[in-house]
Amino acid sequence: MPTPRSSLWKWYLCGLLLLATTINYMDRQTLSLAGQRITEEFKLSDAQFGIFEWVFGWSFAVGSVVFGFLADRMRVYWLYPVVLLGWSLMGVLSGCTQDFPQLLVCRGFLGFFEAGHWPCALKTTFVLLSAKERTMGNSVLQSGASIGALITGPLVLWLSTIGTGSWRFAFMVVGGAGLLWLVLWFLSVRRADLDEPVVTVSEKQEPLWPYLNSRRFVALAVLIFGTQICWHVFRVWLPKFMEVGRGYSPVEAAWYNSLYFAFTDIGCFCAGLVSIWLIQKRGRTPHAARRSVYAFACVMTTSSLLVGVLPKGAALIVVMLVVGMGALALFPCYYSFVQELSEGHVGRLTGLLSAWVWAVTSPIHWLFGMLKDSTGSYDLGMMICGLAPWLGVISMKLLWDTYKPKAPAVATL
Numbered sequence: 001m002p003t004p005r006s007s008l009w010k011w012y013l014c015g016l017l018l019l020a021t022t023i024n025y026m027d028r029q030t031l032s033l034a035g036q037r038i039t040e041e042f043k044l045s046d047a048q049f050g051i052f053e054w055v056f057g058w059s060f061a062v063g064s065v066v067f068g069f070l071a072d073r074m075r076v077y078w079l080y081p082v083v084l085l086g087w088s089l090m091g092v093l094s095g096c097t098q099d100f101p102q103l104l105v106c107r108g109f110l111g112f113f114e115a116g117h118w119p120c121a122l123k124t125t126f127v128l129l130s131a132k133e134r135t136m137g138n139s140v141l142q143s144g145a146s147i148g149a150l151i152t153g154p155l156v157l158w159l160s161t162i163g164t165g166s167w168r169f170a171f172m173v174v175g176g177a178g179l180l181w182l183v184l185w186f187l188s189v190r191r192a193d194l195d196e197p198v199v200t201v202s203e204k205q206e207p208l209w210p211y212l213n214s215r216r217f218v219a220l221a222v223l224i225f226g227t228q229i230c231w232h233v234f235r236v237w238l239p240k241f242m243e244v245g246r247g248y249s250p251v252e253a254a255w256y257n258s259l260y261f262a263f264t265d266i267g268c269f270c271a272g273l274v275s276i277w278l279i280q281k282r283g284r285t286p287h288a289a290r291r292s293v294y295a296f297a298c299v300m301t302t303s304s305l306l307v308g309v310l311p312k313g314a315a316l317i318v319v320m321l322v323v324g325m326g327a328l329a330l331f332p333c334y335y336s337f338v339q340e341l342s343e344g345h346v347g348r349l350t351g352l353l354s355a356w357v358w359a360v361t362s363p364i365h366w367l368f369g370m371l372k373d374s375t376g377s378y379d380l381g382m383m384i385c386g387l388a389p390w391l392g393v394i395s396m397k398l399l400w401d402t403y404k405p406k407a408p409a410v411a412t413l
Helices: 009-033 035-042 046-071 076-094 100-114 117-128 134-142 144-163 167-188 215-245 250-282 286-309 314-341 346-361 363-375 379-387 390-400
Strands: none
Touching (some): 009 100, 009 134, 009 215, 046 100, 046 117, 046 215, 117 134, 144 250, 215 363
16 A cells, blocks of 8 residues: 655645756747747748747647547546656757758647646646645646746756757757756656545536537637737747847847746736736726626736837836736636636636637738848737737627626626
8 A cells, every 4th residue: 555645745745847848848849949040040031930829829829639538437546647748758859950840849748748738737736635725736847837838948048059050959858848848747756645635525517518509608708819919929939039130149038038028927926916816906896896806907918019119128128027027917707706706617618718719810920020021020919918918808808898797696796
């Protein structure tokens, strides 16, 4: 009979999930940070560079559905390592590519396997933690996103300029980090640890279709569309904007990129604190507090309009940091809105919304690149994308607020 786990072990495992999220974002962000060198070596236009993100996004959408289905039917003990091994190998192979088509194929498979991280990680916290502990566990898990983006800048800079002088080595090292995670997983987890899910007593779930056919689901589909555009356009194009658009050196751009993601984490954390303050000190309902926080985050991203008039300098950096804080502060509000829509279908609704938004927003990067090629500047595209989250404010007002539930079960929102 296996030795009982200590009470701290489950939090250690949450830290391992945080590490997986960190590696996930490092593999994702390496392309953006090495983007200018890849563009020059492969002789690509910015429109072609945008196709990398287009293919990644569509593959991520497919992977969200596939691995979301598999995570409910297979042992996560085995599925999770397969997913992580898949995206790690794609990261390593990206460093071996010799032309645009080869790197494009690797990027597609990278997106497919990376999508499996979220259903596997969330299934792990579901099995591992009690209902009262899961919010904290998922917060630890999610924080790896900004950490990964934060440390990738200096690491890629060292590996591709100070170290070997090749962007390919950066892909290989970052991809190889996932292989070390596999060792930690099998040393830390026993199959029995994840065999039995936490059993809860609940009423029979309502059918999924009434929720999908509701105005509120459409409202959230529009909201995450605008939110995703703002977050990912700045995530992908910021290094090239700083280097090419404003003339910063690769070293300056890499360090600034890390600073940007440090501030996105601050914005995300503050979104939760402000929401609590509005509820406890100002008497707002949780839903009203989230709406206010989301709207204020939109005001912050709207400062992107100043990009068109600001040259290289401190003022530009401050504006971009404000945009970054607002961009990630949008997401906690979105997750809470999904939970309000249906407590019994949170996983499936989140997966379907994720597949939808990655499918429809991924071509935005190609369009962004085409706009830059035609205008010679990144400014207009960034100004427009900073306004995109306002689509969520509009959709919530027009669709969420006017929704009329057809049955009492759907009315408890």
